[in-house]
Structure formats: C-alpha cells, structure tokens
Amino acid sequence: MGGAQSSSLASAFGCHVENQKMSKKLDEDFYGGFDDYEHAYDIQVASQMGLRAPSSYGQAPPTSFGAAVGNQSSYGRSRAGGRTAAGMRNEPARPMTAVRAAGYTSFANKVQASEAVKASETKSDTGEEKCKEMEQKVTDLLKGSMLAAEQRNYKEALDKAKDAGRRERAVVKYREQHSMVESMNLDLTFTVLFNLAQQYQNSDMLNEALNTYEIIVKNKMFPNSGRLKVNIGNIHFKRKEYNKAIKYYRMALDQVPSIQKETRIKILNNIGIAFVKMGNYDDALSTFDHCVEEKADFKNALNLVVASFCVQDVEKMREAYQKLLDIPLDDDDDHKTSQEKEDVLMIQVLNSDSLKLWERMKRSEAERAIMTATKLISPVIATDSTAGYEWCLETIKQSVHASLATELEMTKAGEMLKDGDIEQAVEVLKVFNSQDTKTASAAANNLCMIRLLEGGPKLAESQKYAEQALSMDRYNANALVNQGNIAYMTGELEKAQHCYREALNSEASCVQAMYNMGLVHRAQGNVEQALECFYKLHNILLNNVQVLCQLAGIYESLEDSAQAIELYSQANSLVPYDPSILNKLAAIFDAEGDKTQAFQCHYDSYRYYPSNMKVIEWMGAYYIETQFSEKAVNYFEKASIMQPNEIKWQLMMASSHRRAGNYQKALELYRNIHRKFPQNIDCLKFLVRITTDLGMPEAKEYVEKLEKAEKVRQLRMQRESDSSQGKRHSANSTHSLPVPQTGDRPNSLNSVRMHSASILAADAQPFSVSQRDMRSADYSYADPLGPSIPRPKTGGKRTQKDDSFDDLDDSMLPQ
Structure with a gap:
C-alpha cells in the first residue's frame, strides 16, 4: 500500500x-x-x-x-x-x-461485481429450474392419482397421492435450503394435501382423511380453506355422527358469502338431510323449505316432499308437491319452428350433441323426482291410493309437466295390480286405446300379460290383446314375447320359437326372448341349441341365477355331475339363502355317494326353509343311519307337527326313542298313537313288544287288541277279494236284464226288483258257509326305520380250547 x-x-x-x-x-x-x-x-x-x-x-x-x-x-x-x-x-x-x-x-471493480451478479443469477436460475422439474413430477403424480380414482382404483390412487406428498415436501425443503422460499408454490401444496385427503376418504381411512383436512383448514396461508369443513362434515355424516356433521356444515356455511347462493343451498341441503337422519323432521322441513324459497330445484323440492311425508301433514305434502311441479324445465323442443323440426339432418346432429344429452339427463331426473313424490304421497293424501292418484293427476295436468300424466296413469294401473285390484287396473289400461300408437300398444301389451298370468280361458283374450298391440306397433318386442308365451302354454312350440326369433330381430337385447327360446329348445330336446342360447344369455347377463340354474339343469340331465355341481355352486354363491338350489346340490352329492356334502347342503336348506318334508325325512334317516337316534327325534317331531294325521312320522319318532334306549318315552308315544289310531296294527305290535320286554301286565290287553285287529284286517281283505271276484264274475256273466219293451214297461221300482230277483233265483245254488282260513295272530312287526344293528354278544359262552402241549416245539422251552 x-x-x-x-x-x-x-x-x-x-x-x-x-x-x-x-x-x-x-x-x-x-x-x-x-x-x-x-x-x-x-x-x-x-x-x-x-x-x-x-x-x-x-x-x-x-x-x-x-x-x-x-x-x-x-x-x-x-x-x-x-x-x-x-x-x-x-x-x-x-x-x-x-x-x-x-x-x-x-x-x-465494476467488472468483478457484474461477474458476481451473473454467477449468482446463473446459480439461482439453475435452482429454480430444478424446483420446476421436481414440481412437474409432483403434478404428474397428482394427475395419475386422480385418473386412478376416477377409474375406482383407489389403492393405486392413494399410493400415488402419498408419493406426490413426499415429493412436494422435498421441493419445499429444497427451497428452504437454497433460500427460495419467496417463490414457493402454495397452490401445489394445497392440491397435494386436498387430493391426499380425498383418496383417504375414498379408501375408507376416515381418521387419516380428517387429520389431513384439519392440516389444510388450520393453515392460514391457504385462502378459502374453511370451505373444506363441508368435507369434514361429510366424513362425520358417514360415521353417523350427525351432530358433529351439522356443526361443521354450519361452520362452512359461515365461510361462504351470501352472493354464492348455489353453494349455500347445497350446504343447507346437507344440513336438512342430517336432520332427517336424526329424526328431527321439523327442522329438516324448515331447512328444505328455505332452500326451495331461495332457489328451487327438483332435488330440494323432493326432499321437502319427503320431510312433509315424515311429518304426516297432508296440507304440507300437497303444498310441497305443488312447489315441485312449479319448477320449470328448460326444454327448447317446444320453441323450435316447423322448418327446424322437419330438418332431419339437423335433428340427428342435435340429438347426439353433449348439451342435448345433458338436457335429457336433467329431464329424466325431473321426471323421476315427480314420479317418486307421486308414489310417496298418493296413498296418504286421500282416503285411498286411487283418490290420491286422481288428485296428483289433476295437479300434474294443470302444471308445466302435463306430459307426465300419461305415464302416471300407467303407474296408477301398476299400483292397482300390486293391491290386487286386477279388474280396476284392466279398466284403467283400456282407457289408453284412444291415446297415441305407442302408449296404446304398451297398454294392450300390459293387458295381454295380465290375462296370460290368469291362464285358462283367459288365454284367448290374451291372444286378442297381443294381436292388438302388434297391429299398433309391429316391432314391439315385448308383445312378440307375450305372443310366444301364449303359444308355449298351448303347446305350439314351433310358433313360440318363431315369435321369439322375431322379437330378437326387432330388439337384439331382448333377454326375455332369448331365455324363452332356450326353454323351447330344451322342451324340444335340442340340448346343444339350448346350451347355446343360455350361454349367450350368460355373457349378456353375467352371474344371473336363473340362467346358471338352467345350464346346471341341462348338464344334470346329461349326467355331467361335475359341471352341474360347479354351476349350482356358482348360483349358490350368488344366492346362498335359496333352499331349492341347495336341494339340487344335495341330491347330486347324494347320488355321487358324498354323504358329507349332501348332509351339509340338506342342513343349510333346512335352516333357510324348515318346512320341506323331503329334507326333514332325509335328515332323520341320516341320523338314524349314523346311529344318532336322539337327533333324529327332533326332525320327526317337526314332521308330525306339520302333518298330524300322518301316522308315519309319529311311529318314526317313537321308534327313534326306542333305538336311543328311551323306552318309557317310546311307550308313552305308542300309547298316544294307539289312542289316536286304535286300529293301527303296527302300533299294537310295538306296544306288545315293549310291554312284554318290560314285563308289564298291559301286554295281555294289547295282545288281545292285536288279535282283534288282525281278524278285522283279514275279514276286510277277504271282503275286498270277494267283491273283486264278484265284479269279475258279473262282468263275464251272460245274464243280463232284458230290455223292457214299450208296451210292458214296469210301472214301479218294486216290479223291476221282483223281475231281477226271479232271474237270479233261477240259477241260484244251495247256500253253504265257506270255511275261511282263520290263522293265529301274527305278532311279528317291521320297524319303519329298518332293522336295527345287532348288538355284540359279549355274554356268550366261549369255546374251551385244548390246553395240551403235544405240539409244542422243543426250541420254545427254556434252557
């Protein structure tokens, strides 16, 4: 220096x-x-x-x-x-x-400073680019998670959401380490947390979802995060914690400004539904009423009708129903000019437009809401359901939804059929003959079906209605199916097959026609074609129980037990409570000799339907065969209760007691049977045997009764044989009464008797008493449960063996 x-x-x-x-x-x-x-x-x-x-x-x-x-x-x-x-x-x-x-x-110095600035800028640009690359990976994971959730693959969606959360935290940590916090992407952080909470909720991990939502809500850096309290309320609603759900709904409602009416109404609708779940119908009614007053839509109006129905207030129900009908439906079809309606190409283009599809969806939702409300309140707003439907019909005709009146009348006829008022339903359906072609064809088809189910002499009338429906709409597949059903019931299988084929040509997805065609082929013996029809139907209606049973029945008739068992097992897995399928499986297992599987199927069938006598008899016989007679008693007792006049079940019950060693109970049962059926010889034989074995003095009395019963039976059998021989003799006899002439007709019945008696006396033989075979009484009996297993002879005398030692080998002797 x-x-x-x-x-x-x-x-x-x-x-x-x-x-x-x-x-x-x-x-x-x-x-x-x-x-x-x-x-x-x-x-x-x-x-x-x-x-x-x-x-x-x-x-x-x-x-x-x-x-x-x-x-x-x-x-x-x-x-x-x-x-x-x-x-x-x-x-x-x-x-x-x-x-x-x-x-x-x-x-x-300036050059050095500029170089240092350039170096720092280059370094910061490099760090920002790396952060952007890391954030892009997080965004890609978010997209994959959302797509997987849309495809209902919730496990994959949750895994990707967790991975996105880990990578996003790595980005935040990198920014903090390199002093780039001012450019932090808060929107990405919010999206990652919100998606993670959604995937937890989709996977039913409600505690984790609640914790994630709480993290978002408590972070003041996220604007408008308080609205997510609606999601927290939904989780509590799913847990049936309705008080907490209402609390969070109201907290979220406070976060929404008054200008956002649609969002506020949706939250209020959730509050009303929670009140309904709690049973607080008055608060729910006021909440839904406020929603309809603010901005009426069909869902809120339907909820208002339901709340009014829960309160059972007729005036409220009618008022809510009128509010539902006052909601307009935006439909531009009525405002089109005639030129636009005649333009076929334009109509085809507009019908496939996404906006047109959305309008159809909204219209179907409106129609469903109105029809549901009508079915709900019509039986309670008047003295009977018919009067209630009449009031609803008149109200609909005076509203903007007058086109639904026809469908409502059809629904009215269906409700009458459910109530058993068939003739009144027929009268309602006959009114539709003056309507347009499709409506009249549908009404005629319903009339055809009603008469077809009545059967017998009503089949001719059913045929008339089927022809009427086809004359109005030649390609009505349902009418063709009904016509084929009529032919099937009358035995005209070829005609029925032709009708079903025409129905399939008119509508390829008519499963009723294909199912009935398979039945026709099976009735004709065309097993291969029947299998083809039912397998096609199985591909259309996957896991349909009736189709599986038909296929199993065909294989059972072909003696393919393995395939039949597999198909019946599939049907049983779909409806495990159906006893008939279990009986089919039990019969196949029993025929195959698999008693264990047969017993299990019979036991399950008995649990679901304990009144099947064949199953009860099989279970009792199985326990007798396996020497568990005390368990067989329960089944025979239930059978005797269901058929008290059938002596077989009571004899089996008494015999089961006797086999189990409970002789006193068996004797008591035999006595009761004898009092109810005194002429039954089998019961008397059992009584003689038991009283004799027990050494009771009543044995002599029962022996006398048995002898008398045996004599009576022999006399009855002799009388029946004599009468049968006399009938044969009279049929082969050449004597017959002369045909009276016109002039010598007998004047009275006595003259006829005297004339016939004189003819018989001419050929009469001398009277003599025939010697009948009066044998001694047979005291042997046959056990209805079959012969019992012989007991081992443990007390028998043993044969004495020779104790000589002549044949003893010397090598066996001790040294």
Whole structure:
C-alpha cells in the first residue's frame, strides 16, 4: 500500500511541473510549441486507437495482438504484455508508475461485481429450474392419482397421492435450503394435501382423511380453506355422527358469502338431510323449505316432499308437491319452428350433441323426482291410493309437466295390480286405446300379460290383446314375447320359437326372448341349441341365477355331475339363502355317494326353509343311519307337527326313542298313537313288544287288541277279494236284464226288483258257509326305520380250547 501511494504522489507531482512549463511557453509565444510533446507518453493513446508506434524509436510494427516484435525496451515489453492481457481479459492496460497510479481501478471493480451478479443469477436460475422439474413430477403424480380414482382404483390412487406428498415436501425443503422460499408454490401444496385427503376418504381411512383436512383448514396461508369443513362434515355424516356433521356444515356455511347462493343451498341441503337422519323432521322441513324459497330445484323440492311425508301433514305434502311441479324445465323442443323440426339432418346432429344429452339427463331426473313424490304421497293424501292418484293427476295436468300424466296413469294401473285390484287396473289400461300408437300398444301389451298370468280361458283374450298391440306397433318386442308365451302354454312350440326369433330381430337385447327360446329348445330336446342360447344369455347377463340354474339343469340331465355341481355352486354363491338350489346340490352329492356334502347342503336348506318334508325325512334317516337316534327325534317331531294325521312320522319318532334306549318315552308315544289310531296294527305290535320286554301286565290287553285287529284286517281283505271276484264274475256273466219293451214297461221300482230277483233265483245254488282260513295272530312287526344293528354278544359262552402241549416245539422251552 505504501509503494502504491508514493507512486501516485510522484505521478501527480510530475504532471504539475509539466503544466507549469507549458504555461510559461504559452505566455512567451501563444502559437509556439503546439506540436511539441513527448511521443513516448502517447503510447497509451496509440494503443487505444490502434495506431502504429513511431519509427523513430526503432521498433517494428505491431503484430495482430498489438505487440511489437524485435528490440523493445522494458517499457515496450510491459506495454505489449499489458495490451495482450487487456485484450484477452477485456480490462484496461496497467499504467506506468510515473504517469498513473498503480493498482486496481474502479472499472475492474465494476467488472468483478457484474461477474458476481451473473454467477449468482446463473446459480439461482439453475435452482429454480430444478424446483420446476421436481414440481412437474409432483403434478404428474397428482394427475395419475386422480385418473386412478376416477377409474375406482383407489389403492393405486392413494399410493400415488402419498408419493406426490413426499415429493412436494422435498421441493419445499429444497427451497428452504437454497433460500427460495419467496417463490414457493402454495397452490401445489394445497392440491397435494386436498387430493391426499380425498383418496383417504375414498379408501375408507376416515381418521387419516380428517387429520389431513384439519392440516389444510388450520393453515392460514391457504385462502378459502374453511370451505373444506363441508368435507369434514361429510366424513362425520358417514360415521353417523350427525351432530358433529351439522356443526361443521354450519361452520362452512359461515365461510361462504351470501352472493354464492348455489353453494349455500347445497350446504343447507346437507344440513336438512342430517336432520332427517336424526329424526328431527321439523327442522329438516324448515331447512328444505328455505332452500326451495331461495332457489328451487327438483332435488330440494323432493326432499321437502319427503320431510312433509315424515311429518304426516297432508296440507304440507300437497303444498310441497305443488312447489315441485312449479319448477320449470328448460326444454327448447317446444320453441323450435316447423322448418327446424322437419330438418332431419339437423335433428340427428342435435340429438347426439353433449348439451342435448345433458338436457335429457336433467329431464329424466325431473321426471323421476315427480314420479317418486307421486308414489310417496298418493296413498296418504286421500282416503285411498286411487283418490290420491286422481288428485296428483289433476295437479300434474294443470302444471308445466302435463306430459307426465300419461305415464302416471300407467303407474296408477301398476299400483292397482300390486293391491290386487286386477279388474280396476284392466279398466284403467283400456282407457289408453284412444291415446297415441305407442302408449296404446304398451297398454294392450300390459293387458295381454295380465290375462296370460290368469291362464285358462283367459288365454284367448290374451291372444286378442297381443294381436292388438302388434297391429299398433309391429316391432314391439315385448308383445312378440307375450305372443310366444301364449303359444308355449298351448303347446305350439314351433310358433313360440318363431315369435321369439322375431322379437330378437326387432330388439337384439331382448333377454326375455332369448331365455324363452332356450326353454323351447330344451322342451324340444335340442340340448346343444339350448346350451347355446343360455350361454349367450350368460355373457349378456353375467352371474344371473336363473340362467346358471338352467345350464346346471341341462348338464344334470346329461349326467355331467361335475359341471352341474360347479354351476349350482356358482348360483349358490350368488344366492346362498335359496333352499331349492341347495336341494339340487344335495341330491347330486347324494347320488355321487358324498354323504358329507349332501348332509351339509340338506342342513343349510333346512335352516333357510324348515318346512320341506323331503329334507326333514332325509335328515332323520341320516341320523338314524349314523346311529344318532336322539337327533333324529327332533326332525320327526317337526314332521308330525306339520302333518298330524300322518301316522308315519309319529311311529318314526317313537321308534327313534326306542333305538336311543328311551323306552318309557317310546311307550308313552305308542300309547298316544294307539289312542289316536286304535286300529293301527303296527302300533299294537310295538306296544306288545315293549310291554312284554318290560314285563308289564298291559301286554295281555294289547295282545288281545292285536288279535282283534288282525281278524278285522283279514275279514276286510277277504271282503275286498270277494267283491273283486264278484265284479269279475258279473262282468263275464251272460245274464243280463232284458230290455223292457214299450208296451210292458214296469210301472214301479218294486216290479223291476221282483223281475231281477226271479232271474237270479233261477240259477241260484244251495247256500253253504265257506270255511275261511282263520290263522293265529301274527305278532311279528317291521320297524319303519329298518332293522336295527345287532348288538355284540359279549355274554356268550366261549369255546374251551385244548390246553395240551403235544405240539409244542422243543426250541420254545427254556434252557
């Protein structure tokens, strides 16, 4: 620093002396010495201007780098080197010590500062680009999560949402480490957290979803995050915590400004539904009423009708129903000109337009709401449902939805059929003959179906209505199916098959026609075609129980037990409570000899339908066969309760007690059976056997009763055999009553009797008593449960073996 300062002072002093000399010369001669200057001092200017150095110094011309080649002074070499370095570094040359101060200049400081700024900007640009790349990966994961959730693949959506959350936190950490917090993307952070909460909710991880929503709501950096309290309320609603749900709904409602009416109405609708779930119908009614007053739509109006129905207030129901009908439906079809309606191409284009599809969806929602409200309130707003439907019909006809009156009348006929008022429903359907073609065809088809179900003499009338429906609409597939059903019931299978084929040609998706065609093929014995029809139907109606049972029945008839069991098992997995399918499976397993599976299927069938006598008998026989007679008693007892006049079940029950060793109970049951059926010989045989085994004095009485019963039975059998022989003898006899003539017709019945008696007496044989075979009473009996298993003879005498040692081997003797 000292050297630099001394150089600067010296150079400054030198400049001052030269200025004094110049001033003296100018004072002496104004124009003298104008060109007198030392050219060596002007080398800086020469170098800056690119001029050639003066030749008086004996220097060579400079090269392309501005440096002189040859004999140069130390000053020239330093200047040349300085110029070269300055050209390369874009810096000014180092000045001479005698002319200018040595050291760094302000220009060099500016260059260094600009380079430092450029380096920092380059570094910041590189960090920002890396952050943007990381954020783009987070965005891609978010898109994948949302698409997976839309496809209902919630596991994949949750995994991607979690991965997006981890990557987003990595971006935030990177920004904090590199001091780039001011450019943090808060929208991305909010989206990641919100999507994660949504995927938790879709995966039924409600606690995690609540925690995530709480993180979003409590963060003040997210604007309008308080509205997410609606989602928190929905989670509590799903948990059936309705008080908490209403609390969060109201907190979210406070966050929504009054100008956003649609959002506020949706939140109020949620509050009303929560009140309905709690049973607080009055508050729900007031809430829905406020929603309809603010902005009426069909959902809120339907909720108002439902709340009024829950309160059971007729006036409120009628008022809410009228408010529902007062809601207009935006439909531009009525405002089209005749020219637009005749333009077929325009109509086809507009019908496939997305806006047109949206309008159809809205119209179907409105029609569904009106029809649902009508079905709900019509039975309670009047003395009966018919009067209620009449009031609803009149109200609809006076509203903007008058086109729904026809459909409502059809619904009215259906409700009458449910109530069993068939004739009144038929009268309502007959009114539609004066309507347009399609409505009249549908009404005639319904009449055809009603008469078809009645069957018998009503089939002719059903055929008439089917023809009437087809005359109005030749391609009515339902009418063709009904006509085929009539032909099937009358045995005309070919005609039925033709009708079903025509129905399929008119409407390829008519599953009723395909199902009935399979039945026709099966009735005709065309098993392959029947299987083809039912397999086609199985591909259309996947996992339909009736189709599976038909396929299983066909394979069962073909004795393909494995395929039949598989199909019946599929049907049983769809409807495990159907006892008939279980019976089919049990029968196949029993035929295959698999008693365990058969027992399980019979047991399940008995649990779902305990009144099937065949199942009860099989279960009782199974327990008897497996020697669990005490369990068989329960089944036979239930059978005897269901059929009290059938002695078989009571005898089986008593026999089960006897096999189980409960003789006293068996004796008591046999006595009750004998009192109810005193002439039953099997019961008397069992009584004789038990009383004899127990040594009871009643045995003699039962023996006498058994002998009398045996005699009575023998006499009855002899009388029946004699009567049958007499019938055969009279049929083969040549004697017959003469045909009376017109002149000698008997005057009375006595004359006829006397005439026939005289004819019979002519050929009569002498009377004699025939010797009948009166054998002794047979006391043997047959157990209705079959012969019992013989007990082992443990007390029998054993045969004595010879204890001689004659045949004993000597090798066996001890040494």
